[in-house]
Amino acid sequence: MPKVLTAPGMKKCIGCYSCMLACARTTQGSLSPQKAALAIRTVGGLQSRLVADICRACPDAPCAQACRCGALVPRSGGGVKFNPALCLGCRDCVEACIVQVIKFDEVKNRPIVCIQCGTCTRYCPHGVLLMEERA
Amino acid sequence: MNGPKLRVLQIDLTERRVGVLPADGLEHYLGGIGLAAKLFAGLVDVQAAPLDAHQPVVLAGGALAAFFPMCTKGVAVFRSPLTGGWGESYAGMRLALALRLAGWDAIVITGRADRPVYLSIGPHGVRFKSAAALWGLDCEEAGRLLRQLEPGRGFRSCLRIGPAGEKGVAFASVNVDTYRHFGRLGLGAVLGAKNLKAIVIYGDRDYPVPQPKQYREIYDQIYRQAVRTDVMEKYHALGTSVNVSVLSELGALPTRNLQQSTFEAAERISGRAFAEGSLVRKVACAGCPVGCIHIGLRRRQFAPGYEYESVALSYDHELIYALGSLLGMSSPEKVYDLIEAVELYGLDAISAGVLLAWLTEAQQNGLLREEDLGCWLEFDRVEGYLKVLENLVEQPSELYALLAQGLARAVERLGGKEYALCLGGHEMAGYHTGPANLLGLAVGARHSHLDNAGYAIDQKASKNGWDSARMVHEIMAEEKWRNVLNCLCICLFAREVYTPAVVQKALAAVGIERTGEELMALGEEIFQLKNRLRSQLGYSSERLYFAPRYFATPALGRQIDPAQLQEMLELYRQQAGV
Ligand code: SF4
Ligand code: SF4
Ligand code: SF4
Numbered sequence: 001m002p003k004v005l006t007a008p009g010m011k012k013c014i015g016c017y018s019c020m021l022a023c024a025r026t027t028q029g030s031l032s033p034q035k036a037a038l039a040i041r042t043v044g045g046l047q048s049r050l051v052a053d054i055c056r057a058c059p060d061a062p063c064a065q066a067c068r069c070g071a072l073v074p075r076s077g078g079g080v081k082f083n084p085a086l087c088l089g090c091r092d093c094v095e096a097c098i099v100q101v102i103k104f105d106e107v108k109n110r111p112i113v114c115i116q117c118g119t120c121t122r123y124c125p126h127g128v129l130l131m132e133e134r135a
Numbered sequence: 136m137n138g139p140k141l142r143v144l145q146i147d148l149t150e151r152r153v154g155v156l157p158a159d160g161l162e163h164y165l166g167g168i169g170l171a172a173k174l175f176a177g178l179v180d181v182q183a184a185p186l187d188a189h190q191p192v193v194l195a196g197g198a199l200a201a202f203f204p205m206c207t208k209g210v211a212v213f214r215s216p217l218t219g220g221w222g223e224s225y226a227g228m229r230l231a232l233a234l235r236l237a238g239w240d241a242i243v244i245t246g247r248a249d250r251p252v253y254l255s256i257g258p259h260g261v262r263f264k265s266a267a268a269l270w271g272l273d274c275e276e277a278g279r280l281l282r283q284l285e286p287g288r289g290f291r292s293c294l295r296i297g298p299a300g301e302k303g304v305a306f307a308s309v310n311v312d313t314y315r316h317f318g319r320l321g322l323g324a325v326l327g328a329k330n331l332k333a334i335v336i337y338g339d340r341d342y343p344v345p346q347p348k349q350y351r352e353i354y355d356q357i358y359r360q361a362v363r364t365d366v367m368e369k370y371h372a373l374g375t376s377v378n379v380s381v382l383s384e385l386g387a388l389p390t391r392n393l394q395q396s397t398f399e400a401a402e403r404i405s406g407r408a409f410a411e412g413s414l415v416r417k418v419a420c421a422g423c424p425v426g427c428i429h430i431g432l433r434r435r436q437f438a439p440g441y442e443y444e445s446v447a448l449s450y451d452h453e454l455i456y457a458l459g460s461l462l463g464m465s466s467p468e469k470v471y472d473l474i475e476a477v478e479l480y481g482l483d484a485i486s487a488g489v490l491l492a493w494l495t496e497a498q499q500n501g502l503l504r505e506e507d508l509g510c511w512l513e514f515d516r517v518e519g520y521l522k523v524l525e526n527l528v529e530q531p532s533e534l535y536a537l538l539a540q541g542l543a544r545a546v547e548r549l550g551g552k553e554y555a556l557c558l559g560g561h562e563m564a565g566y567h568t569g570p571a572n573l574l575g576l577a578v579g580a581r582h583s584h585l586d587n588a589g590y591a592i593d594q595k596a597s598k599n600g601w602d603s604a605r606m607v608h609e610i611m612a613e614e615k616w617r618n619v620l621n622c623l624c625i626c627l628f629a630r631e632v633y634t635p636a637v638v639q640k641a642l643a644a645v646g647i648e649r650t651g652e653e654l655m656a657l658g659e660e661i662f663q664l665k666n667r668l669r670s671q672l673g674y675s676s677e678r679l680y681f682a683p684r685y686f687a688t689p690a691l692g693r694q695i696d697p698a699q700l701q702e703m704l705e706l707y708r709q710q711a712g713v
Contacts, residue, residue, distance in 0.1 A: 014426030016419035017232075018204070018358070025350075031202055031342040032236060033421070034290055041289040045282055046228070046313040046418060047447050107341065125362045125424040 002077035003131035004057035004116055012126040013050040015040060019120035019129055026119045028112060035105065037114035053101045055079060055114030066096030072113065078134055079116035141240045143174065146254065146261055148329055149188060149246030153261045156243055166240050167197040167622040168223065169661050171212040172668065174243055181671045185214040186303065186328035188247035195241035197624030200231040203641050204357050205629035207231050207420035210621060215320040217305040217541045218560035220672040221665065222320040223581045227420035228312035231624055233292035237338030246329065253333035255285055258340065266332035273297050273479035274310040277333060287337025295333035296323040297481025298528045303327055305541040306486035314418060314428050314449045318483045319583060350644040360632045362424050370427035370628050375452035376406030379460065386692045387568045390460045391514050392492035393556055396567045396688050400465040404455055409467050415447060427628060433471035448474050456565030457488025463514030472517050476524045489562035490542045491520050497551045507534055554684040558582055569593035569690045570700045571606045577679050578707055579614060580665045585627055587614040597691055603699055607706040615658035622657065666713045676704065676713050
């Protein structure tokens, strides 16, 4: 079974953004953590807790279902595969994401979609993020 | 290659105008302190007082900011209301990232708004917004409202002053994203005098990864060093507060206004005691996998029965020294209560603690009476100290207005100079290790232990038998190299990771070629530049005064020899030309 991204250890998160930076540079060729397909954020300032907005690798991925040009196709085991060559930039997937974690890159005119590659987990100093098999 | 063209934002509060300041030819400084010092030099009015409306404040990030781990700091340069001279301060959290995402290498702020404002600096320009509702609020409440009012969540930086800055306390700080500060030398008062309550910076600028392979290699090398080796072990673990008990054992922990350099209660307020009793989490500056910022929970009963309140506060060595051992505090709870007050008012913790320690002794000596301060101070008792902190902000009397100008000015008028822990007009940091520390604090550009780590040089000197000349040499060499790190705004905790070779490689990966010699020359150039500016602003190493207290209390178990310190000062003067 392919593994999917989880964030079981968010209570250990230090808010360092290493995961976002790794995602952005690897999948988007960008140095800006805003281009990452996941987001670590607080829920009311730094005194509050940190939470992770991550792709939940939905079974029957609604984003892929919404995509009418075949750029997003479901991946077996959860999550999606993204083919930028087929993407028209319609934003239907952004609308369809039920947990609202798909961002849109205005310049490249395409979504920033988590492809479940696990890069972020390799740069997390506290083992907050993991690639896990679905139970 | 010199790297990309610099973008410097200029904001005039008086005219409410903004623009882009030409910065051609300044690429060579790599940003940070070099860029800020140059910009400041062109704008400062050496005739005008620090709080004069014309005086500039410069904020800058570094060439590697947000691109590499631990390149997380922003620098502020200003004329210090505390010393009257050079003001330089660093802060982390999200500041460097926010500057980067907003697309600015530096921001220059001049003038004075006609009423309280805050600045919202975003990707589409600068907004001047009314701070009428924020004025008078403490740092926490102001931060909360700004978070609600401003966009850019998660990637913005929110700088704000507390009541201390508004009231012109000369050692008022600027709170940066709740857990970091522009602490020392009074930037808070400068912003207060400009009627500037806060600055929020955010943006969404994108930067393509340059030379992916080279970039990745050096990024990974730095990341691995930071996370998987023991180079930064201290900061992962107990943090700087580990120093409290270590220094006490060595006889180098300033205690009870430096009447002692060992503290019998050191274990009770040690890093371990804080961590085991109250640490709830650690947080990091954006882009730093270390996360040295220790957050403790102060739980407090406010009424009989089971009525509790709690507050999360960050602690580190300097805070536990200044608001702990220096005031004889015997429990973390007491230290937390003082940390909380200092945070809310927006005061520099070290300056506040040193002032409180001096006041305690001044009362014991009969120099000040209970009526003068409106309370009686005693080491290890929090209540009086809280009262004094409140009064420093409110300034209900002439005495308090004087004390709000900082300890050095106060003792000029009141006496008690012999036990005032000042050096070059600035309150002492948390080490009493020997002559290199004293000299380092006195001659360093910002009178900070971070200028040149004199405290570490003392420890090496005692191990290796270094003489005065060697210590002076080390102090100067360290300050020069730190200038380079500070151009890049690299967290100084990461200085062991960022060796000259690593700095070169990291720069090359973002398209900036520098040889080792060029880096060293840059450090030297900035050293000279800062010294020139400092002299223009009135600093003279000839006027330094070392309180007898420094020599009376043993440092690392030995009395410091005044003659040796004098000799070192002479050597320094000849070599540095200040
Ligand atoms: S992008 Fe949204 S809808 Fe698509 S798989 Fe991820 S969470 Fe599910
Ligand atoms: S890398 Fe780990 S610790 Fe750092 S922000 Fe991401 S999840 Fe949190
Ligand atoms: S080591 Fe600490 S202060 Fe330095 S960048 Fe990391 S979290 Fe910030």
